[in-house]
Amino acid sequence: MKKQRIKATKKLTKMAKKGKLRRNVRDQMGEVQRQKMLPKEKRMEQIKRDWLFERKVREREQNPSSAESDGETEELPKRRRKSRKNRKNNGEDGERMEQDGDMEEQMRSFVAAFGEDELLPVKVAGRLVRRVKIREDEEDETEQKPDDLDTLQRELNDGNMEMVSDGTEGTQLADKRQITAAESEAMLAAMAGAIVAEPQQNIAKFRLLLQMASGDNELSPSVREHSQKLAVASLTELFVNVLPGKGNFAEIFSFPFSFGLAEYEHALLNYYLKFLRLLEKNANKILQKGKRHSLAEKAPTFSTQFSFICVRCLCRLIDKCSHFNFAKNVITCLVRLSTTPWKKMSEEICATISEVFRADFQLQISAHGTNSIALLVNKKAASVPAALLATFLALNITENEANITEKKNQSQMGEKWKSKRSKKYDKQIGKIDAELKEAIETEAKSTKTQLATQTIKNVFLTYCRVLKRMPATALLHPVLAGLSKFVHLINAELLEDLARHLANLVHQKQFGFSDVLHCVHTAAVVLEGDGRLLGVDLLSFYGAIFGALPNVCFQPEQTLFTDLSLLSKSLHLLFVRRRKSAVSPARVAAFAKRLALLALPLQSHAQAVLLLTLRRLLLAHPSLSFLVHIDEEAPFASGRFLPDSADPDHSNAMATNLHLELQLFAKHPNALVRSVAMNLLNGMPSTGKFHLEAKWTTIEPSDCQLMDDPMVEDKRAPFLVRILQFCEENKRKYCSTTLCSTLCDFVLSAAKQ
Numbered sequence: 001m002k003k004q005r006i007k008a009t010k011k012l013t014k015m016a017k018k019g020k021l022r023r024n025v026r027d028q029m030g031e032v033q034r035q036k037m038l039p040k041e042k043r044m045e046q047i048k049r050d051w052l053f054e055r056k057v058r059e060r061e062q063n064p065s066s067a068e069s070d071g072e073t074e075e076l077p078k079r080r081r082k083s084r085k086n087r088k089n090n091g092e093d094g095e096r097m098e099q100d101g102d103m104e105e106q107m108r109s110f111v112a113a114f115g116e117d118e119l120l121p122v123k124v125a126g127r128l129v130r131r132v133k134i135r136e137d138e139e140d141e142t143e144q145k146p147d148d149l150d151t152l153q154r155e156l157n158d159g160n161m162e163m164v165s166d167g168t169e170g171t172q173l174a175d176k177r178q179i180t181a182a183e184s185e186a187m188l189a190a191m192a193g194a195i196v197a198e199p200q201q202n203i204a205k206f207r208l209l210l211q212m213a214s215g216d217n218e219l220s221p222s223v224r225e226h227s228q229k230l231a232v233a234s235l236t237e238l239f240v241n242v243l244p245g246k247g248n249f250a251e252i253f254s255f256p257f258s259f260g261l262a263e264y265e266h267a268l269l270n271y272y273l274k275f276l277r278l279l280e281k282n283a284n285k286i287l288q289k290g291k292r293h294s295l296a297e298k299a300p301t302f303s304t305q306f307s308f309i310c311v312r313c314l315c316r317l318i319d320k321c322s323h324f325n326f327a328k329n330v331i332t333c334l335v336r337l338s339t340t341p342w343k344k345m346s347e348e349i350c351a352t353i354s355e356v357f358r359a360d361f362q363l364q365i366s367a368h369g370t371n372s373i374a375l376l377v378n379k380k381a382a383s384v385p386a387a388l389l390a391t392f393l394a395l396n397i398t399e400n401e402a403n404i405t406e407k408k409n410q411s412q413m414g415e416k417w418k419s420k421r422s423k424k425y426d427k428q429i430g431k432i433d434a435e436l437k438e439a440i441e442t443e444a445k446s447t448k449t450q451l452a453t454q455t456i457k458n459v460f461l462t463y464c465r466v467l468k469r470m471p472a473t474a475l476l477h478p479v480l481a482g483l484s485k486f487v488h489l490i491n492a493e494l495l496e497d498l499a500r501h502l503a504n505l506v507h508q509k510q511f512g513f514s515d516v517l518h519c520v521h522t523a524a525v526v527l528e529g530d531g532r533l534l535g536v537d538l539l540s541f542y543g544a545i546f547g548a549l550p551n552v553c554f555q556p557e558q559t560l561f562t563d564l565s566l567l568s569k570s571l572h573l574l575f576v577r578r579r580k581s582a583v584s585p586a587r588v589a590a591f592a593k594r595l596a597l598l599a600l601p602l603q604s605h606a607q608a609v610l611l612l613t614l615r616r617l618l619l620a621h622p623s624l625s626f627l628v629h630i631d632e633e634a635p636f637a638s639g640r641f642l643p644d645s646a647d648p649d650h651s652n653a654m655a656t657n658l659h660l661e662l663q664l665f666a667k668h669p670n671a672l673v674r675s676v677a678m679n680l681l682n683g684m685p686s687t688g689k690f691h692l693e694a695k696w697t698t699i700e701p702s703d704c705q706l707m708d709d710p711m712v713e714d715k716r717a718p719f720l721v722r723i724l725q726f727c728e729e730n731k732r733k734y735c736s737t738t739l740c741s742t743l744c745d746f747v748l749s750a751a752k753q
Contacts, residue, residue: 130221173222181223185230188212192234199242200264206271209235214278225302229309235275236313240320242268269325276317276326280333283310286340311337311345315352322356328368331356335372338388339380350387358394363451366395370458377462382469389466390478392459393485397452456489464494467501473510480518484566487525499526499536506544513551514559517566520545524573538574542587545570546648549594550736553601557715564606565702568613572700576620588621589656590648596661597643597743601720604670611665611676612701614658615684627658628680643740660747669718672696722750 012029015021021029119131191209194202211217212231215224244265285307300308314337318330331353338349353369360366370392377384459482466479483490483498490498505511506519520541527536545567555563571591575583592614599610618624638655645651658680665677675692682690686697726746727734734742 177222181226184212184223184227188227188230188234192238195238196241199268200261203264203267203271206235206238206268209238210271210274210278213275225306228306232279232306232309232313236316239272239275239317243272243321243324245323272324273326276314276330279310279314282307283314283333283337286311286342286345287337308342308345311349315348318356319352322360322365327365331365331369332372335369335376335388338385339376339383346385347387350385350391353388354391354394357391358396361396363396363448363455367451367455367458370395370455370462374458374462374465377465382466382475384475386474386478389462389475389482392462392482393478395455395459397456397459397486397489456486459486460490460494467505473508476505477512477515477518480515480522483522484518484525487522490526495526496534496536499523499534502526503536503540506541513548513555514563514566516544516548517563517570521566521570521573524570528573528577538582542574543647545574546591546594547646549591549598550739552598553739554736560603560606564609568609568700568702571613572616572702575617583621584649585621585623586652586654587648588617589624589627589653590645590651592617592624592627593641593643593651593653593656593658594740596658597740597747600661600664600743600746601717601723603715603717604668604673605715607665607668608670608672608676609701611673611680612696615676615680616701618680619684625683627656628662629683641744643744644738660751664719664747664750669716722746 012021012025016026016029121128121130123129188209191202191205195205208217209231212227213235215228217224217227285303311334314330314334318327318334321327322331334349334353338346338353340346340349357366357369373384373388373391376388463479463483466475470476502519502523506516506523508515511519523536523538523541527534527538552560552563552567575588575591595610595614595617599607602610618628639652641653641656642651662677662681665673666681668674668677675690676696678690679685679692685691723743723746724734726732726749727742730745732738732742732745
């Protein structure tokens with residue numbers, strides 16, 4: 001609108017200069033221009049009168065006798081020049097002159113509350129310093145003491161934005177500040193308590209709180225900033241407690257006699273909208289490019305601190321009031337604010353968005369939020385924080401939801417005393433209610449399906465844009481994790497392009513162990529079933545995950561469970577689902593040997609997951625039973641085993657076995673690890689002395705750590721200390737490149753002892 005107005009004004013001005021406009025149009029343009037300049041002219045006249053009046057007052061104070069004589073001599077000729085016509089209006093103008101004289105006797109100044117006068121600010125060291133003058137009741141004025149420059153600089157460094165002047169001591173100002181702050185806090189608490197007690201009768205108090213939050217009230221400048229922070233925080237909690245729930249807003253307007261409640265809801269909605277606009281206006285300051293230099297400051301300014309509070313208030317409102325009006329506007333604002341250079345605030349915003357997505361089962365706010373993120377990624381050329389893309393992992397897009405049936409506890413008392421007519425009537429009403437309920441459920445289900453389709457479309461559109469541009473490696477981790485989670489919902493048209501793109505990405509050197517696992521798991525799901533017809537070979541993915549396996553021993557404890565769960569799922573898709581037709585026995589043997597070796601330095605719960613995964617591989621491929629049976633011989637036992645080989649097909653794992661590793665695990669202090677090792681050494685029997693319990697044979701290895709069992713919660717690593725001592729004694733380097741060969745030598749040395 002502003003650009004259109006400027007453009008129209010320029011066009012009309014050019015036409016007026018050329019004489020192409022009519023007189024009435026020119027007159028209207030002139031009238032509009034005069035109306036615009038009228039406030040400025042009035043302001044200039046007021047400033048001019050104040051300046052002239054102040055000048056006369058100073059002249060009278062300096063020369064009182066001459067001022068009186070000059071006044072008398074000036075009044076005489078003026079009185080003589082008055083005409084008879086003006087004398088007639090003397091009575092009417094006399095009262096006006098007296099009123100004007102009384103008004104001019106009072107000098108205009110910036111008057112504040114509680115005995116303070118707010119003076120004009122001064123600029124020191126690039127900052128505006130507010131000055132306050134204390135009005136004294138005594139007639140004797142104390143001599144002014146010049147402010148020390150060191151004291152002023154110290155106050156500026158401490159974040160104080162006020163300066164004491166006119167000889168006032170700092171202790172007096174501090175006492176007045178405390179009194180004023182206590183009074184403002186008491187007033188704020190009283191208004192908040194009244195609103196919580198009776199919100200409908202005290203709805204007008206929201207206006208006073210909004211004035212305090214915006215700084216438009218008549219409080220002293222010394223406590224204005226403190227009051228603004230308290231008012232914003234109080235308003236946030238008030239709206240969280242006062243706003244109607246998910247069903248109340250519709251119920252209020254469903255009754256014809258609820259006109260008073262309707263007015264109350266309308267006023268509450270208006271105040272809520274004004275408060276959201278105030279929060280958005282102040283929160284947008286953290287996005288200003290000119291404020292980036294303040295990132296290095298230890299103490300942020302009040303404007304920055306107030307912006308942080310406004311952002312946290314928006315997060316609080318969307319978390320607790322996501323069902324209410326303007327929720328979509330708030331989520332759009334938070335998505336935009338997530339690109340702030342303040343990392344801590346960005347993480348808080350992204351965490352809030354994740355919680356909103358996780359709690360949204362109807363997918364209404366999720367569909368709008370994913371659309372906002374997709375537009376932001378496109379606008380910023382994928383230059384967004386990784387935590388923002390990680391919010392997609394909290395979406396509730398699942399087709400296999402448990403159907404929870406609610407039991408109707410209806411009382412049977414008095415049922416047999418009903419008449420036939422009432423029973424027939426109840427039966428007809430029940431049929432109508434069932435039909436209406438079925439129609440409502442069908443409509444709700446179709447709406448949810450549409451929202452889920454729109455949400456997943458926005459998610460994959462964002463992922464494709466990030467994969468296409470690859471602006472930063474940090475963004476690939478949440479993208480690959482999301483593809484791995486929602487890969488079963490991908491459109492069939494994108495499967496081939498996605499599989500080929502993942503085949504190129506999986507060999508990136510900057511990829512970590514988790515990124516490789518996500519790539520392999522996504523590709524395995526894509527190429528499963530009908531995806532085998534695409535003609536994409538999984539050989540590169542086998543080599544990538546085989547080469548990245550030694551890194552599992554160096555993963556942090558926070559992500560170890562997630563990585564092991566994803567590793568177990570990936571190996572299940574690559575080896576158990578495909579079986580003999582697509583996987584060679586040598587490749588399976590190489591993976592089995594590496595899993596047994598890499599389980600040694602890990603903690604007990606991680607060792608249990610890897611051993612259960614190894615058991616699944618051996619059950620799916622019975623031809624590899626020679627790896628655990630001592631009496632059997634390998635069909636191809638020639639050559640030497642290469643433990644550090646990057647290619648599973650060329651490591652010659654058929655020339656080795658798992659006897660020594662399993663014997664070490666058989667002496668493990670953890671009962672679960674010990675029982676799995678003994679079960680493998682004795683041919684994996686289903687009954688007898690060395691059989692496993694049913695809960696360990698039926699559960700997926702990826703879900704092993706979710707069970708509430710003390711054997712799973714064991715986090716000891718009994719072999720790690722011995723492995724490190726072996727490396728020190730033999731001067732071996734404990735790293736991922738030579739880890740497998742080091743562990744092989746350790747197993748041989750342990751068997752000799």
